[in-house]
Amino acid sequence: MLIDTVIFLPLATAIVLLAIPRTAHNALKGVALAGAVATFALSLAFINLGTSVAADQNVPWIQTLWTAAYHVRVDGVRLFFILLTTLVAAVSIWGAFSYDQPERLRGYLCLLLAFETTLLGVFTAADLLLFYIYWDLMLIPVFLLLTGFSGTAEARRAAWSYLIYNGAGGLVLLLGIVALVAHTHTFEPAATLSLPARTAWWIFAAFALAFAIKTPLFPFHAWMPPTYTFAPAPVVALVSGVQSKAGLFGLLAFALPLFPQAAHAWAPVLLILATAGILYGALAAIGEQDVKTLVGFSSLSHLGLVWLALFAFDMTSVPAGILMIVSHGLIAAALFLLLGFIEERTGTRDLARFGGLAWQAPRLAVFLLIAAMAALGLPGLSGFAGEFLILIGSWQTQPVFTALALVAIVLASVYMLKLFQGTMHGPQRLGQAAPSVRDLRPRELALVAPLLAGIVFLGVWPAWLNDRTPSQVTAAAAVTRVGGVPDSPHAAHTASAARKAAAGLQMQTARRADGMVAEAGS
């Protein structure tokens, strides 16, 4: 099966690597990259397999007190998570070639590949047990990469906060899943649930807490700054670019469809946290001197926007959230990899010590400029498309929170320009210690290029993605909406809106996307 091949090819590649002597660096690199690129190439085949459900495989697995299945699926939502994973993973593994402890390169590449398999497992799992298993397994490669392969004491400390935070989140999720299964006796997510409202409220809270820690959502982000700052660039590219989307995926694939009423009940709290995170992340990024921490806080801000999109329960904002997820994945991966290159060359991440790099490394400057512009939401790049559609959508239902979030869009320009100008423009402050900074090597150029191409592509043609997601996601959103809590203030007007939307929804989304593109082009 294609789907199993895609999931397990990285792991199989890692096992093959173990058979290669650890000193044969070129062979190790070649095999690892070949495996990752082949995974990406195979995952591209899902695009043409159909839009609603591209692949589905369901094998009974455990049939005891409860049933669980090895159930994996690729559909309109999962497709983009998978493509993002395989692309960013391939790029990160290529980026890992310049690892500074060559004698440990084999273990490093193996763990990155194993990490890719766990991520693909999370994004394909259609069974809650399978989902949880991959969810918790993600901890191990990242923990080991942080402790054993980053080489600094700070990264080893960061491994702790990563493990304890995410491990605790995982256990809360497990408690939620077990509570659900205690009612349904199956790990297969049911289409309709007859849970007592109170139970559903608690279970949704458990799911949401775990997902909030993983994203992270303010104020559960304490593990994020040290992890993003001290982990090696390829690891951060995967953690920030891909793993941070696992929580959002869990919301889209499981929590929202399973517990629509509870989601509505919790929405006010989550919207407040999301908006607080959007603003806090932006302000923290402005005050930050460490370039990687700065980008980390900008992620907090941007992913808060996705939570806003999902819990605005709007027909436009929910699919736009997916666009934003993919866009942020590409941008974060590109930024962290580029900052990693800069750190390799200069040995510092401190904005106060940079300056004038554009003079010596013009290609690096151009690439960083593109990624930074995408992050601050320049029209024509993917960041703008995602933010714009989210704000259009969420304005319909949550004008107050949307207005607050708009402030952060302005702040994004401040911190991204600060990042770019601080490193590339102005006087050269590196001093004699680093007399000349090399420009991007061909390998580095080639590995970041696909990410930037994706950013531009989604920037000019967001409908390519939006047209493929709606049927699934908007259906979920419609269920969420129509099934709103009867006594919630939204229920009355959302119900009628939902009826209207059910008809002209997909077209509306497409129109908005096209309108946006036209605007961007002018």
Next chain:
Amino acid sequence: MTAFAGVTISWPALAPILVLTGAGLLIMLVDLVSRATLRGLLYGIGILGAVGAGLTMLPLYGHSVTTLAGAFASDRFSWLFDLVLLGSLAVTLLLSSLRRAEDGGSPGAYAALLVFAAIGGMVMAGAANLMIIFLGLEQLSLALYVLAGMGYPRAASQEAALKYVLLGSLASAFLIFGSALLYGSSGGLSLDAVHAAASVPSGLFVTGLALFVVGIGFKLALAPFHSWVPDVYEGSPLAVTAFMAVAVKAASLAVLARVTYVVFGHDTSALAPLWLLAIISMLVGNVGAIRQRNLKRLLGYSSIAQVGYMVVGLAGVGPQGLSALAFYLVAYALTTLGAFAVMALLADGGEEYADLGAYPGLAARRPWPAAAMALFFFSLAGIPATAGFYGKLLLLAEGLAAGPWGLALDVTLVVGTVVSLYVYGKIVWDMYSFTEPEAVVPTGNALPSWVAVAAGALGTLVLGLAPQLFAMSQPFLSVGPR
């Protein structure tokens, strides 16, 4: 079936115990002939005895027989515990065979005592009568008191033996006194008779039960009756500690579960003190493990917490809970024995590899033992794809089905597990964080230890990935006919 002095005896039900007894006696005979030269043979007989006893168990699977006038039951429940006991016996003998310095210069006595201790455990697992429970417990304990001191050139081993004897006999005193009161209140020694008295509990009955639970709590090392664990675990010979951590817990859990199940049926309201003990154990065990610098002490604290988890399986007092408990016990046995096997492998008969100061950088020099150790710790912490994860899943489900106390147990289980992530993660962190080991690189590479490590690792992974192999579709565990 034969009748003996008016009592019918089902020989197949007793066969495992008899085979093992034969092996124990044979070891003593061979030991008479030659003490030192036939060392390998002595341990080999013990291992073969365990395997032979296991083979005689095969036809018993799925049958429920009560024999010896209802005093001894052979059912699915005792079957599984016997399997765990025999497995831990075989692994312990395997690990002991390399550790010359720790058998007190008398391998025959050492091996025979281990075999007789396992027999005591198997008697406990099937005991349906207060007297038989006590007999089994004493056989297990007396053998272990001696074994704990067998590493006597080390002062710590003598200290461990002394502490174990003093506190162990105190526990036995509680247990026998409790049994006497239960007998006095119910008029019978069989658990059925005690069950009959439970419907209208008298003061005598409640006191007796409380003393009984305290006695078992000591043996199980439930907090707050756990104070002996760290010192005894640290001082005893390495393989004996492994046996204590698995076999003693398994046998005592079997008694606790059977008493709970038979005496209380589905009415768990009287068991609140037991749930409280479990909650305290989960917290004390995990928090206490944080500051340990000796791996044997750490695993001792960890075992306190793990027993607390397993008690959650009793919360609903039903077949599903017993299945959950049994699954977790098997997972715990595999991982704990595996972790001790890695220690034995690294030590290779020499100085114990228990000081955690020796673990930093292990992964760089000995990648496979380090990976196995990491796997066992991940399983103890309940990370998916390991047996420990599925065990925790089953226990959590059992707790959620068991009312407010069950919920409290579940929440404590989760909190305890988060703490344990730090405890176990710290060792993995140490092993993988440093490229330059601070201590001497261990060279141990003996085959028997590798066999034990591989068996533990394989079992942990197989049970984690294919838990359905552990037949749970039927009412998998049932305590024999009442």
